[in-house]
Amino acid sequence: MNTLFITGVTGFLGGAVLEKILNSDQAVNLLLLVRASNPQEGLERVKANMRKFHVHEDILARLNADDILIGDLANAHDFLSDPRLDQVTHVLNCAAVASFGNNPLIWKVNVEGTLALATRMEQVEGLQRFLHVGTAMSCTPEQDSLVAESAEFRENAEHLVEYTYSKSTIEQLMRQQCPRLPLLIARPSIVVGHTRHGCTPSSSIFWVFSMGLMLQKFMCSMEDKVDVVPVDYCADALLMLLNSSAGQGEVVHISAGEENSVRFADIDMAMAEALEKAPVGDKYAQVSYETLVKMRRELKHIFGPCNERLMLKAMRLYGAFATLNVRFSNDKLLSMGMPKPPRFTDYIARCVQTTQGLTIPEQMAVDFK
Numbered sequence: 032m033n034t035l036f037i038t039g040v041t042g043f044l045g046g047a048v049l050e051k052i053l054n055s056d057q058a059v060n061l062l063l064l065v066r067a068s069n070p071q072e073g074l075e076r077v078k079a080n081m082r083k084f085h086v087h088e089d090i091l092a093r094l095n096a097d098d099i100l101i102g103d104l105a106n107a108h109d110f111l112s113d114p115r116l117d118q119v120t121h122v123l124n125c126a127a128v129a130s131f132g133n134n135p136l137i138w139k140v141n142v143e144g145t146l147a148l149a150t151r152m153e154q155v156e157g158l159q160r161f162l163h164v165g166t167a168m169s170c171t172p173e174q175d176s177l178v179a180e181s182a183e184f185r186e187n188a189e190h191l192v193e194y195t196y197s198k199s200t201i202e203q204l205m206r207q208q209c210p211r212l213p214l215l216i217a218r219p220s221i222v223v224g225h226t227r228h229g230c231t232p233s234s235s236i237f238w239v240f241s242m243g244l245m246l247q248k249f250m251c252s253m254e255d256k257v258d259v260v261p262v263d264y265c266a267d268a269l270l271m272l273l274n275s276s277a278g279q280g281e282v283v284h285i286s287a288g289e290e291n292s293v294r295f296a297d298i299d300m301a302m303a304e305a306l307e308k309a310p311v312g313d314k315y316a317q318v319s320y321e322t323l324v325k326m327r328r329e330l331k332h333i334f335g336p337c338n339e340r341l342m343l344k345a346m347r348l349y350g351a352f353a354t355l356n357v358r359f360s361n362d363k364l365l366s367m368g369m370p371k372p373p374r375f376t377d378y379i380a381r382c383v384q385t386t387q388g389l390t391i392p393e394q395m396a397v398d399f400k
Contacts, residue, residue: 033157034060034118035273038104038148039125041065041080043233044164044222047266048123049077050084053093061094062115064126066103070096083232084225104144105136111151121273122152122161129235131192131348132399141197142204149205153212160213162273167218167258167284169199172357180218180284180363191351206280215277219265220258220286220359221352226378229385230394232262237382238394239349240298245333245391248316248323250350253296258287258358259375268369275367288361291374295353298376305380320347337392345395 035052039045040063052059067073077099078091102110104126124145128137145163152161171190172178190196205214223236230237243249268285277283287293303310323346327339334342365371386394 033120034062035121035123036062036064036100036116036119036152037123037125038064039127039164041076042125042129043235043262044219044265044269045123045125046080046084046232047225047262048125048269050081050086051263051266051270053081053086053090060118061098062100062119063098064100064102064104064110067099067101070099070101073099073101080232084228085231104140104148107144107147107151111147116151117155118157119152119155120157120159122148122158123269123273124148124161124163125269127164127194127198129194130398130400131194131345133193134400137193137197141194142201145201146204146208149209149212149214153209158213160215160273162215162217162269163202163205164269165198165202165216165218166195167220167286167359168195168352169202169218171195171199172355172359174354175356176358177289178284178357178359180282180360192348212279214280215272215275216280216282217269217272218282218284218286218359220260220284222262222265223259223375224261224378224382225263226261226373226381227263229378229381229383231385233397234386234389234394235397236349237386238391238398239345239353240295240302241386241394242334242346242391243295243353244299244302244311244315246323246326247311247314248318249346249353250318250320250323251295251353251356252317253299253315254294255353255356256292256294256358257298257353257375258292260285260287260372261375261378264372268364271367271369277363277367281363283363283367284359284361285364286359286361287372287374288365289358291372292358293375297374298379301376301379302383305383320350323347323350334391337390341395341399342392345399 065073
């Protein structure tokens with residue numbers, strides 16, 4: 032790579048990629064899209080995120096304001112005329128509004144802004160790769176299935192949240208409207224925690240597992256499986272894909288696959304061991320969402336001060352995903368030479384350690400921004 036343009040570096044996944052680059056000996060020119068009023072403020076935002084990944088200050092000192100492109104995908108045309116984009120050889124598009132709430136910017140950023148960026152970069156003569164980060168859930172998988180890596184989408188499928196619908200839509204639009212774009216689509220499954228830093232960079236989604244075990248009931252069974260990968264594994268895979276020979280428009284899952292997905296029962300035992308307490312085990316009950324609604328007045332006693340309406344919304348949304356019991360094939364990634372991912376239960380203790388003292392409402396704030 033000569034010049035790598037990264038969006039989303041102040042977020043979880045983009046931050047993990049930048050951590051990998053900064054801690055390596057890769058010779059690459061960086062151009063980082065950041066929301067800020069000026070390059071110096073943008074640089075400080077990037078450094079603040081890198082400190083969550085424990086990047087040493089001596090390494091952070093190598094970054095400078097010239098590496099920063101001030102801009103926001105919500106207003107993409109404000110930065111697309113920057114001449115530095117014409118020197119870019121590789122794009123890693125991690126930026127997205129990943130909220131499971133009703134954030135009004137979801138469509139503006141994930142679809143309109145991303146399409147404007149793709150259209151602009153298609154005109155760059157030396158561009159070799161435009162790696163777009165989607166989500167494995169964008170294909171609306173069928174329940175109890177092992178999902179193949181495909182660009183196909185089920186017709187008239189209903190999305191559980193606007194976020195996955197937006198991710199599905201932009202993939203199709205880029206293919207249709209940017210036929211010369213050297214597009215590669217990476218679809219991570221459920222990204223939770225970091226194998227070394229736990230939930231310090233972000234508590235996204237980890238709280239769901241804690242919440243269900245604290246309730247001792249949820250909408251999935253203990254035998255259902257969940258496909259989870261750590262953010263640092265995902266970052267390694269993205270960096271490999273940037274330099275891969277994968278074909279234009281190809282879809283690659285970054286996932287645990289059939290082999291390394293884990294049962295909720297395994298998560299229960301691993302979390303109990305980390306907390307040095309007995310697992311929920313037989314005390315757990317699979318219940319309907321309606322049963323959870325009837326517990327509304329008990330939630331503050333279980334979780335402390337909380338927004339009951341938002342807690343129930345979270346249970347409904349994440350419960351619907353949990354009951355799918357889907358795994359995503361990772362055959363392509365493994366065939367490219369990527370090692371098998373760690374199991375969620377291999378590093379769950381680190382996630383537990385780094386969320387001690389945080390309430391469930393505090394942890395879930397990142398997913399409902």
